[in-house]
Amino acid sequence: MSPELLEPIADAAWPARDRERLGGWRLNAADGFSLRINACWPLGEPDRDPEAAIDAVEAFYAARGLLVRFKLTEGATAPADLAERLARRGYEPHGETLVVTGAVTGLADPDVTLSIAPDPAFQTVLVASAKGNLADARERLEGLARIPAPARFARLDVDGRPAALGACAVDGEAVGIFGMRTDPDFRRRGLARRLLDSLLVEAATLGARTAYLQVEAANAPAIALYAARGFSTAYRYRYWTRPAHD
Template sequence: MSPSDLEPIADAAWPARERERLGGWRLNAADGFSLRINACWPLGEADRDPEAAIDAVEAFYGERGLPVRFKLTDGATAPADLSDRLARRGYALHGETLLMTGPAVGVADPQVELSARPDPAFEALLIASAKGNAADAAERLEALGRIPAPARFARLTLEGRTAALGACAVDGEAVGIFGMRTDPDFRRRGLARRVLDALLAEAAGLGARTAYLQVEEANTPAIALYGARGFSTAYRYRYWSKPARD
């Protein structure tokens, strides 16, 4: 799938609390933590001059006290010179991220519990993974709760504890993987792969054929895991940001 085909699917799979449009530009806002749901996705031409559109985006995020952030995707950003326009305005480049795709083929695992909603044990590990940032955890839990059906939430229990988890969103023949977490006490045991396999097997049963996921370029262990599982980089995206106004 091309970036122009897959990016709208990825946007719908991880929904922001607030969503507005400026023509082909998608404005997403929540509490400012998860970058994807707190950024403008310029996936097509705006409904006005590019400079006026940037002004409108800055006003949108400024009204909410959030950093102004653009998510620019290789092969799907309009206009093509948007990064140059943002650089002239003082935006900083960061967050190089890979969009990886692979086959939606997995193996069911009797120790991986699947549900249509995150349960309290799932939520507890996700909150713990936020390392004390309760607001960050709350935003991500809210986003997980907004994933449209059919969604699945996977939890692997070992030694009486939630050891690993993940989630997926199925949209036709595409399935997005989100929220992969492993308790630090259970790392290096292949649990993330087991959760991923269980999610992919479930998604395939729901009609998915192609899986996608986002992983930061600096996260080499995750990239190695997904690469070994048959995923490869389809394209990249990166963020351009300005701090929130006081």
């Protein structure tokens, strides 16, 4: 799928708590931890002069005490010279991320627990994967709970402990995979692969045919996992953030 088609689906699948529009620019905000739901997605032309639109975005995030952040996507950013405009204002690129897509196939795992809402055990894994940051874990748990139906949430326990989790959001024939996390005590055991397979099988029953997910370009183990499952890179995006000043 092209970024013009997939990015709006991805935005709707992982909705921010606060959302506004400036024409084709989508402003998302929460508590500042998850980059995707704390960034402006300029997916179309803004409803005003680009410089005035940037001013409005800066005011939006300043009012919430958040860093000003833009998510610039290859092939789907408007206007085309937005990166240059941001650079002149002191914004810097970071967080290169791949959007990978693949077929909805897999084998269900009987040990994976599926539900239509995240259960309380999710917080245990989120806190562990966030190195004890309760605020970060809370924001992500709230984000998972906002995924619109039909959604499925997967958990895998090991030795009676919640060890790994993930979620999917189905929109027509597209399914997004979100929130894939493994407790550091249980990594390198293939748990993510088992969760992914079970989510894809369930998504197929809901009508999905193409899966997509986001993975940081520097995360070689995750990229290898998804490549082994037949996923390939569709496009990339980078965040542009203005550093905080004292």
